[in-house]
Amino acid sequence: MPLTDPITPGVVDWTGENPGILLKDTDGNFSAMALFFRVAWSPVGQGQVLLLYGTPGAAEGTVGAPNVMLADNMPLAAFLKENFIGKLPAFRSVPAFDALPVKLAQTVRSTGDPMGHRYTETVSGEGLTVELVWEDLGPPRALELMPNQVGTGQHTMFTLLVPANDAKIIVNGHLLPGAVGERIQAGFKTTTAFLYFSETWVLPPEVA
Template sequence: MTRSRIATQPSSRPGAVGRRSVLLGAAATGAVTLAGPRAALAAESPASDPATRKPVLVGANPGLQLFDEDGACTAYASVWRVDWSPHGTGDALVLWQPDGVTVCSSRRELARWVTEDFTRHFPELDGLPWHDPVYRPWPVLLHLGLADGLVARAGTIEVRASGVLDVRSFTTDTFDLGGSEHSLHLVLGPCAEGSVRVGGRRLPGQITRGGTPERPSSSAFVTEAEVWRV
């Protein structure tokens, strides 16, 4: 569902608030209380005992979200490295744009699962239109590290995140995915820079950064040691 420390100032862009990047930047360890509509949805859904939950995905899910000057989302990229799951292993790249969703992977069944059961329900996409994804059989070439960030390429798409600002852990037992409450643990690295290119053209928009010098947050981040349980 991970980054040399430099000072950052809280972002004033509306789109920077309430997104998954801010949620992940909210805590170092321990359970986190969700805010807003997703918290209400999670509270209304039947809750399983976190102690009995089983892993359904082990891997990493770095990503980034771009915003225009008015705070509107211009693009969101969700990159998956699945080391273990009931649907097998492999990599996938999900790119949301206002006019469509593109999913790239040489493992279509796996890509469909992480797209429809995970990425589609992430807070970054709350209130944004969801189009039927176009699946491309393009393998994902992925370099991911807590020290130096992310480079992911698939076909004509390239996603980059760099300048890791901090490395800290995150845990919650109340991450709602389409009405199903999940437990999530990961190591997070918010990043100072991020971009998406399609066909060599850089997509419009910028990442947002906020938080404090001691606990920076960013809409571009890398993760490691990511475990989803249900």
Template structure:
């Protein structure tokens, strides 16, 4: 295999996630992810997505928000990537209800490897979303073929660090649930992890 990829890089950056359940034997009760994009056709930008009750058709109380500083980029990531990620595929109706907030500012705080906190704040709506990863494991690198990747159209390269525990905070209040251990790549790991240096390269 050539060490140089000649096909298009659709985006590169970081994409950590926190997927939580209230009951380990039940459905996922929240799916949250953070994009920090370094390069794409839509420029650079950031977005935090929190999708509570992702598989419910109607839920006025559920948090379904995307805070971003690049709306065009955020909509592209949701349409062409998030909707194709395995756990989000059954959540199409919830994604249709996603509220986009476009004035977000972002901060990252880290006491590495004990904790990392990524926060988005919207002054216009007085909304703050924070994703918290605790007790990070050792980093490991992966290269997924198009057949293995979530879109089926890209080779995906990334460095993962799973977290032993995690929280999703909405205006300082933790939403219910916790990560669970699940099958992850070639082993078992908690359903919360950093995903750094992530790149999606189109298949030939």
């Protein structure tokens, strides 16, 4: 059946990939949090950015569990922090957000197969190597979400979600503590470890 209007109104904010891992401790608090961005288009160009809260409860992380951004496009890191990450309550409320250091990512690579059991993203730069690992992957689900269904509260978002039932964040060979938990998105149950592919964020005309 043809769409009544094949063009989504509004302004494209950015598009690309946005997998993440949010680990929790036994009390249900976040023990480590990571978002990875492989941006194909944005107003400030393409690039790859990793946000890591190795110690979410502290303004400054530790050597083994830093709070940091790694990016190969510094304007993109600033754009995402101000226009996207800063609108996600779970990430904006972390004590490290305001003074989060940004370091140059020198290598970024992915391995595995999102149709298989395991997928990884590894980002290295300035003495840090951060590996994100998603395992026990579930079937994909295509999502079209309205502003009241997304974390920013402002965007229309289209994406392909592949949930993971197990995940790890590894910093310089050190495994950060925590386990994958459950979350509810748009009324269905999923997990706090996710691969988002073909993700496009659009600001509706009334917001843009």
